[in-house]
Amino acid sequence: MRGGLHIVRGDDSVLREHRDVLRRYALRLCRNPTDADDLVQDTLTRALAAWATLKPGTDTRAWLLSILHNVFIDSCRKQKQLGTKVSSELAHDLPAPQPEVEPRWAQITNAEVATAIDSLDPSFRDVYRLHARGEGYDSISRSLGIPKITVGTRLTRARKKMRALLFGEEEES
Amino acid sequence: MNSPHPDLNAFFDQQLSAEDADAVRTHLADCAQCQRELHALMQLDARVESLEARRPKVWTRVVPLVALAAVALLGVFFASRETPVTPVAPVVQLASARQLDARVSWREGDVWRPYEPSRGVQGSDSVSMTTLAALEASG
Numbered sequence: 514m515r516g517g518l519h520i521v522r523g524d525d526s527v528l529r530e531h532r533d534v535l536r537r538y539a540l541r542l543c544r545n546p547t548d549a550d551d552l553v554q555d556t557l558t559r560a561l562a563a564w565a566t567l568k569p570g571t572d573t574r575a576w577l578l579s580i581l582h583n584v585f586i587d588s589c590r591k592q593k594q595l596g597t598k599v600s601s602e603l604a605h606d607l608p609a610p611q612p613e614v615e616p617r618w619a620q621i622t623n624a625e626v627a628t629a630i631d632s633l634d635p636s637f638r639d640v641y642r643l644h645a646r647g648e649g650y651d652s653i654s655r656s657l658g659i660p661k662i663t664v665g666t667r668l669t670r671a672r673k674k675m676r677a678l679l680f681g682e683e684e685e686s
Numbered sequence: 687m688n689s690p691h692p693d694l695n696a697f698f699d700q701q702l703s704a705e706d707a708d709a710v711r712t713h714l715a716d717c718a719q720c721q722r723e724l725h726a727l728m729q730l731d732a733r734v735e736s737l738e739a740r741r742p743k744v745w746t747r748v749v750p751l752v753a754l755a756a757v758a759l760l761g762v763f764f765a766s767r768e769t770p771v772t773p774v775a776p777v778v779q780l781a782s783a784r785q786l787d788a789r790v791s792w793r794e795g796d797v798w799r800p801y802e803p804s805r806g807v808q809g810s811d812s813v814s815m816t817t818l819a820a821l822e823a824s825g
Contacts, residue, residue: 578729586721592715646739672695
């Protein structure tokens, strides 16, 4: 908690720096600005509470995304239990999962990710790069002159290929 | 191991209807495999986004190359251009004004002949055309 207080009183730029990323991902999961803001708020609250447990050298953004993921899964569970969307008050009552970045993600370097992207088939690589720059399916479809459904297929295959290259995971057909 | 939910990627990319997205969220509540899959999608996309954000925009790489290519092409163009032929002064000086006159005023006069018209010039070294024509006619 001391770490969290330190951030609140002093340098909270670390969290502010990642707030936009968190909100973007929260929107992708919730598709609702209000729910997304609640999800980000809960994530930051838990991050502050667990700040002291953050190991030196840990990728802060990956760590925060892990917390966001855990909070979101909690909300899914609660939603399923109640048959309705969970409010932020109810979310606070849930047991806080231990936020940890999966070691394999923490160990991957940017150079390895860059090499993996460059190794992709150009047709997959172009789609994935455009998507990573914030382009939507429609925009990518128009830019590359391919059907929208093909954008989704190539994106899915690009991700699988990336994980196969980075972690040696088997690619499912 | 079972395959993850077939709509998980589409859900993550916001391509599902609200109803289908809710179905995936319900599925995610209990499926540890899909939870891991979603986590992996988030981490992977975040890493790639971060890299793409650092990568120079296409135009910042293309514009200097295009400019360089344009300069090179201009250089090649000017280097290979034909050097304009400047009149060679001695040739002009060697030709007599009469010859030039003939060439300009009468197309058929622009041929070499072993004689040249005297045109009333007296005291010239050349033989008069009348004499030469008579000699030619007589063989």
